[in-house]
Amino acid sequence: SQKIEQNSEALNIQEGKTATLTCNYTNYSPAYLQWYRQDPGRGPVFLLLIRENEKEKRKERLKVTFDTTLKQSLFHITASQPADSATYLCALPSSGSARQLTFGSGTQLTVLP
Amino acid sequence: SAVISQKPSRDICQRGTSLTIQCQVDSQVTMMFWYRQQPGQSLTLIATANQGSEATYESGFVIDKFPISRPNLTFSTLTVSNMSPEDSSIYLCSVPGTGNTEAFFGQGTRLTVV
Numbered sequence: 001s002q003k004i005e006q007n008s009e010a011l012n013i014q015e016g017k018t019a020t021l022t023c024n025y026t027n028y029s030p031a032y033l034q035w036y037r038q039d040p041g042r043g044p045v046f047l048l049l050i051r052e053n054e055k056e057k058r059k060e061r062l063k064v065t066f067d068t069t070l071k072q073s074l075f076h077i078t079a080s081q082p083a084d085s086a087t088y089l090c091a092l093p094s095s096g097s098a099r100q101l102t103f104g105s106g107t108q109l110t111v112l113p
Numbered sequence: 114s115a116v117i118s119q120k121p122s123r124d125i126c127q128r129g130t131s132l133t134i135q136c137q138v139d140s141q142v143t144m145m146f147w148y149r150q151q152p153g154q155s156l157t158l159i160a161t162a163n164q165g166s167e168a169t170y171e172s173g174f175v176i177d178k179f180p181i182s183r184p185n186l187t188f189s190t191l192t193v194s195n196m197s198p199e200d201s202s203i204y205l206c207s208v209p210g211t212g213n214t215e216a217f218f219g220q221g222t223r224l225t226v227v
Contacts, residue, residue, distance in 0.1 A: 034215060043117075043205050043218030044156070089155060091216075100146065101216055105155040 002027050002092050004104035012110045013080055021075040021107045023090035030092040033066055033073045038087045038106065047088075048075075080111045115140055115208050119219030126196055126226050133192045134222045136206035141186035147179070150203040150221070159204075162189045196226045 007022035023033070032051045036044035050057040050066045050073065057064045063076040077084050087106040094100040116139040126132050136145065144163060148156040159179055160170040168181040182190045193200055203221045210217060 032214060036216075041221070041223065043119075043207075043221045044216075046210070046215040046217065049214055093214075094158075100158060100161065102158075103156040 002030070002094065002102045004090060004092060004102060006088075006090060006104040006107045009105070010108045010110065012112060015080060015082060015111050015113050017080055019077040019080050019084070019109055019111070021088050021090075021109065023073040023075065023104055025071050025092055029068050029071065032093065033064075034091045034101070035062075035064060035073075035075050036089045036091060036103075038089060044089055044103075077109075080109075082111045082113050085110045114210065115142065115217040117206060117208065117217055117219040119206055119222060121222055122220060123223040124225070126224065128197050128226055130196055131192055131194045132196065132224060133190050134204055134206075136189045136191070136219055138187045138208055142208040143186070144209060145183065145189045146207040146216070147181065147189075147191045148205040148207060148218075150205060152202070156205065159191070162191075193224065196224075198226045200224065201226045 003026045005024045013019050032049050034049045035047045037047055038044040048059055048064045050064045052068055061078045065074045087108045089106045090104045091101040094102050118137045120135050146161055147159040149159050150156050158171050159174045160168045162168045162181045162183040164183045164186050178194055180192045203223050205221045206219045207216045
């Protein structure tokens with residue numbers, strides 16, 4: 001089964017800086033990788049999907065890269081704001097079904113004003 | 114996107130009792146997924162609820178402990194049976210998006226067993 005590791009359980013950065021979160025996976029290379037945001041007491045919310053043939057994907061202040069050689073994805077939030085404070089999860093399709101997802105443990109980001 | 118209503122949002126239950134969690138989707142979906150998120154942990158898939166057939170359970174989860182119903186394409190329930198404090202978790206239902214890639218989640222049910 002797929003194993004996913006996300007860097008550090010918690011990341012604190014200053015407002016205005018760029019936050020960079022890491023997601024590493026083992027075993028098979030997935031067709032795509034996703035990033036979700038989860039706020040306390042809420043379910044995860046889908047942010048971005050990047051496919052194996054895409055090196056980079058952007059959405060507003062978010063940027064995701066996908067390196068299938070390194071088996072790694074980087075998630076960047078530029079010009080970070082306190083409202084970006086949340087837990088960010090990466091997810092990959094499970095080997096048994098493309099519709100099932102395996103989630104990383106998440107990185108809790110705190111943007112300090 | 115799909116809008117998912119999940120209830121209750123939270124509950125405190127006595128050990129040995131059972132709790133049924135409901136999940137209502139605003140559109141018809143073939144698959145619905147139930148996840149558990151233990152404190153400080155990520156999401157773990159419990160089972161896939163298929164309409165018209167038995168749910169498919171992941172390793173470590175059994176039907177007697179987590180019976181699931183899926184009476185139609187917009188609704189599912191998960192029951193946590195004979196609860197113990199170890200069952201204290203957030204339980205989430207989820208459906209795939211129209212692209213069958215991204216997932217949409219309910220707001221979760223925070224269960225505390227005392």
